[in-house]
Amino acid sequence: MPSVMTFADPRLATLDGFRVEIDEAQQRADIVLDRPPFNIVSMPERDQLRLVFETLDEDARVRVIVVRAIGEHFSSGGNIKGFMEATPEHVSKLAWNIAAPARAAKPVIAANRGYCFGVGFELSLACDFRIITETTQYALPEQKLGQIPGSGGSARLQKMVGITRTKDIVMRSRRINAEQALAWGIATEKVADADLEKATDALVAELVSFSPIAQRTAKKLLNDTEDSPLAIAIELEGHCYSRLRQSHDFKEGVEAFHEKRKPVFTGI
Structure with a gap:
């Protein structure tokens, strides 16, 4: 059975908006976004997520890392007010923090349902696999705030789907539904909403079976x-x-x- 992980690093003594579960039998760690109903990602949470990924990457008990969320939405994005309160130096680190899944040596799976906007989408794009459901919607809505994606979203997306589709998504703050995400190669697999956990478990088991x-x-x-x-x-x-x-x-x-x-x- 999974257990909630605690960390020796004092910066991770109290996790902001998420928790980490370890299942040693399955050799997996789950980073669980837990600020329902929309799992908004705070500025401190971004820093902590980076540290957690780096810690799990060194943990011999863990072969695969899963990022998932509580409730019907993965994440509607970041805490908007936090952008105005953060220093320019802090804001400049946003992309580095959210790129932590890509830097991890171990496979990382994002389990996405419902809203997956802004930093939620960018975090998922930095993962190796994205499993979605028919409720999943992807978006980079920063243009509506007079801003652009700042955590690697437009850059990663352009590599995946090309400049024309990326301009359509970014410059129009356009939402992409599950069918489009799968057809365009953004998503790895699409399943029924009720099957997201089962599909995630199956992919973890498959990845763990390899060297x-x-x-x-x-x-x-x-x-x-x-x-x-x-x-x-x-x-x-x-x-x-x-x-x-x-x-x-x-x-x-x-x-x-x-x-x-x-x-x-x-x-x-």
């Missing part, structure tokens, strides 16, 4: 080569393949294949 070192290598390689010329990407892929060739997990995978059994990966 930890191969998973970390694949994520870093794909992130690092996103903007690389094809020749450079192929060269880096070859180096990563060569390094994994020496791993215990690869040896175990080959032996298990020939012996027609399930491999036992150790991440070595």
Whole structure:
């Protein structure tokens, strides 16, 4: 059964608007947004989320990190008043904090239902997998405030869907429904609203079954080569393949294949 995680870092002594659950048997950690009904993300919460991701990335009990929320909405976005109260120096760190899922070596899943706006969308875009339901709506509504996305949203989105669709979403503060999100490649998988938790559990179990070192290598390689010329990407892929060739997990995978059994990966 999952247990609520406590942290030695005094900056995480009292979590602002979320909690962290650890399920050692499933080798997963859940970051649970818990400020219903809309799970608005405060400025201090952004700092804490970064620290939590960094801590979980070093936790040997955790293979997969899940970001989910309490209630019918993932998050309607950030605390608007907080932007005016924050210093320019603090605001300049927003994108770095929200990019923490992308920097994590471990796979990160976002389980999105209902509103997923502003920083909620940006946090999800920084994750590796996004599971959505028919109720999910994505949006970057900052133009309505006389502002632009400030936590990596427009940049990440443009990589995924191209400049034309990104301009349509950002410059018109347009909401994207679940069907569009799936068709455009924003979402990994779309399920019935009642099946979101089951689908998330299934993806966690699938990811945990693979070699930890191969998973970390694949994520870093794909992130690092996103903007690389094809020749450079192929060269880096070859180096990563060569390094994994020496791993215990690869040896175990080959032996298990020939012996027609399930491999036992150790991440070595």
